[in-house]
Amino acid sequence: MPPRSPLFPWSTSPDSVVAALRTAGCVFAEDEARLILAAARTPDELARMVDRRVAGHPLELVVGWAEFRGLRITVTPGVFVPRRRTEFLVEQALVQVPDASVVVDLCCGSGAVGAALAAALGPVELHAADIDPAAVDCARRNTAEAGGRVHAGDLFEALPADLRGRVDILAANVPYVPTDEVGLLPAEARDHEPQVALDGGTDGLDILRRVADEAREWLAPGGCLLVETSERQAPAAVEAFHRSGLTTRLAVSEELYAHVVLGTRR
Structure with a gap:
């Protein structure tokens, strides 16, 4: 089972997000961290999003969108992510x-x-x-x-x-x-x-x-x-x-x- 994120609401710095993603094996941890930090509206939401990504959820479903030919395409749980x-x-x-x-x-x-x-x-x-x-x-x-x-x-x-x-x-x-x-x-x-x-x-x-x-x-x-x-x-x-x-x-x-x-x- 993938490790849970070490994040808590009082520990949601960009460096902490990158560290959690890198520990989980995300190759592009810095890039993913930027997207997650931009999408999260509160520290609690940020912690939940990082936990989901660490648990193996597709990044696009975590942040709620995928880029496709320059468009920001909304993706929701249970929907195929455009490649x-x-x-x-x-x-x-x-x-x-x-x-x-x-x-x-x-x-x-x-x-x-x-x-x-x-x-x-x-x-x-x-x-x-x-x-x-x-x-x-x-x-x-x-x-x-x-x-x-x-x-x-x-x-x-x-x-x-x-x-x-x-x-x-x-x-x-x-x-x-x-x-x-x-x-x-x-x-x-x-x-x-x-x-x-x-x-x-x-x-x-x-x-x-x-x-x-x-x-x-x-x-x-x-x-x-x-x-x-x-x-x-x-x-x-x-x-x-x-x-x-x-x-x-x-x-x-x-x-x-x-x-x-x-x-x-x-």
Whole structure:
């Protein structure tokens, strides 16, 4: 069991916070301490936040937000924390459909992808959807400024029917960890993020295939489906897109170790 923080309300100096985080094994203790100190409103809250971080809670859930493409995205307990590598999916979407006017963020989690796309594109019709009520609530907060409409439900069943054939960017950051490998994830993800946002089925591609199978009827002509996957799964993911009748390519960022499959309706 990780050690508890030595902090008490009368011992909440920056040096004490750094020492507690460093003792717990936080590699970037100084940077994390600055974020926690800035987020805490009282000494008692600071002590609780440090205790949570020392116990292994993700930093983003401790401070209540994650940075994503320059945006401060609210994240709450039980919601998937957006990863920096997913910024590559957003970048690819903007390159592929730079004049998009209708955007859907499917399996939206916190709504980070939809919020980032709207911020880059300007005024758009933004929809997001997730099966997890906690994610839906969080995404509503993060997409409110862009006028986003967030829907609860299973994939396309959650979306308004009048979106069929109108979607320019369909971003689906689906879960893609094989079921048997969820237990091998780092504790921050395994213990503090919802399994529904991680578990992609036997080979990790169950949800990806479902999305690919239905995407064509929702995409506008020239519209693009983008899904993140792993290097190992990429060939099978590309094949799933091909079978669905989409013009398909794989984009890779070596820097972010990100793999995104793109499928365009021609």
